[in-house]
Amino acid sequence: MLVNSRLIVLLGFALLFCLAAAYQDVKLVPGRHYQASEVRPVHNLVRKYMRYSTAASSFVDMAAGWTSCGLACNSPDVHDVTLNLTWHVDIPLSDGLIGVHTHDKEIVVAWAGTHRYRALITDMSVMTVPYMGTKGNVHSGFLESVQGAGRTVESHLRRLMTDYPDYMVVFTGHSKGGAEAALSALDLVGRVDGLRERVRVWTFGEPRLGDTHFATIYNKLLGPVTYRVTSAADPVVAMPPRFLFDYCHHNLEIWISNAEGDIYVGEEFRECAEDPRASGSVDFYDRSILWHKNYLGLPPQDHADAEFSW
Numbered sequence: 001m002l003v004n005s006r007l008i009v010l011l012g013f014a015l016l017f018c019l020a021a022a023y024q025d026v027k028l029v030p031g032r033h034y035q036a037s038e039v040r041p042v043h044n045l046v047r048k049y050m051r052y053s054t055a056a057s058s059f060v061d062m063a064a065g066w067t068s069c070g071l072a073c074n075s076p077d078v079h080d081v082t083l084n085l086t087w088h089v090d091i092p093l094s095d096g097l098i099g100v101h102t103h104d105k106e107i108v109v110a111w112a113g114t115h116r117y118r119a120l121i122t123d124m125s126v127m128t129v130p131y132m133g134t135k136g137n138v139h140s141g142f143l144e145s146v147q148g149a150g151r152t153v154e155s156h157l158r159r160l161m162t163d164y165p166d167y168m169v170v171f172t173g174h175s176k177g178g179a180e181a182a183l184s185a186l187d188l189v190g191r192v193d194g195l196r197e198r199v200r201v202w203t204f205g206e207p208r209l210g211d212t213h214f215a216t217i218y219n220k221l222l223g224p225v226t227y228r229v230t231s232a233a234d235p236v237v238a239m240p241p242r243f244l245f246d247y248c249h250h251n252l253e254i255w256i257s258n259a260e261g262d263i264y265v266g267e268e269f270r271e272c273a274e275d276p277r278a279s280g281s282v283d284f285y286d287r288s289i290l291w292h293k294n295y296l297g298l299p300p301q302d303h304a305d306a307e308f309s310w
Contacts, residue, residue, distance in 0.1 A: 026041060030266060034263050036261035042254070043296055047077075047295075048077045050204055050296070051072075051298060053172050053204060054298060055110065056096045056112040056113075056173065057112040057113045060097050062083060062086045066083075072299065080101055083097060084160060085152070087153070089148045089149050092147070093145060095111075096111040096112050096149065096173075105166060106169070107157070107161065107164060108170050109153065109157065109172070110177070111173035111176075113175035113176045126240045126244060131143070136211060138210035139240070150184065154192065161192070171201045171202070172204075173203055174295070175204070175292065178207075179206050179209045182203055182226065182228075185199055185222060186217075203229065204231070204295050205295065207237065208248060208249055209250065212248045212271055212272045215248045215271060218250040220270075224251075226250065226252055228250065229255075229295065230256065231256045232256060232259070234292045235292065236289075236292045248273070248274060250273050252265070252273070255279045264277060
């Protein structure tokens with residue numbers, strides 16, 4: 001019995017070592033400004049996960065693979081991922097993909113942004129509803145979208161985590177997809193054994209997801225492994241407004257403050273994560289949707305031309 005216990009401990013340390021070797025977290029200090037030249041590795045990760053987010057918003061067809069989504073998928077970062085699942089659910093509306101990147105040892109779960117006209121209805125469903133019996137409340141539209149594909153995503157993720165026990169699991173998405181990626185990750189860490197130790201969340205242009213109570217729940221469970229990237233004067237990250245149903249962001253904000261790529265890392269909070277020196281420092285009337293479409297040059301310029309469908 002003692003030998004078996006020691007073996008289990010050794011295997012556990014071996015797995016943790018493999019995970020650490022396979023995935024390198026960025027080292028950023030909350031409350032600090034960085035020049036672009038100091039954070040090139042962060043830029044590389046932003047571009048990498050933005051490409052996955054863009055691909056998820058491009059109607060990737062499982063059978064056709066990466067040839068089905070044009071310039072949005074024309075990148076080695078994307079081509080190195082083996083597709084495991086794509087989903088396109090009409091009611092409630094939801095789209096996304098799951099893939100495996102063997103070189104980087106990552107399982108990628110990417111949720112699509114607002115690329116269908118009907119998705120605007122989801123975005124505007126700003127009434128909040130209770131989150132899983134807690135005091136927290138979340139955006140009803142985003143929650144409905146996540147629940148629409150949740151069981152399918154969960155079943156595929158469970159199988160992949162078993163097949164690739166030393167791989168990290170990265171949830172990502174842009175805009176609406178960012179909100180759904182964060183909410184999906186939070187939902188699944190409570191149901192999938194071992195996910196909490198392997199998960200990372202990268203979102204881009206994510207709107208506010210829930211109220212202050214929900215932000216507290218999120219920060220406690222996933223705040224330390226979440227990178228909520230915002231771009232200069234992106235207006236979407238300021239929506240829904242704070243005064244509406246007590247909406248509030250979760251940790252950790254990485255604000256790309258200008259076109260050169262300088263960043264400011266927002267302070268961490270136990271409750272509401274709204275550092276006034278980060279994206280909140282931009283007056284709403286100075287914001288532009290062009291910044292929502294520019295995260296270090298992504299999505300690609302022609303992506304918006306073919307972005308919307310019914």
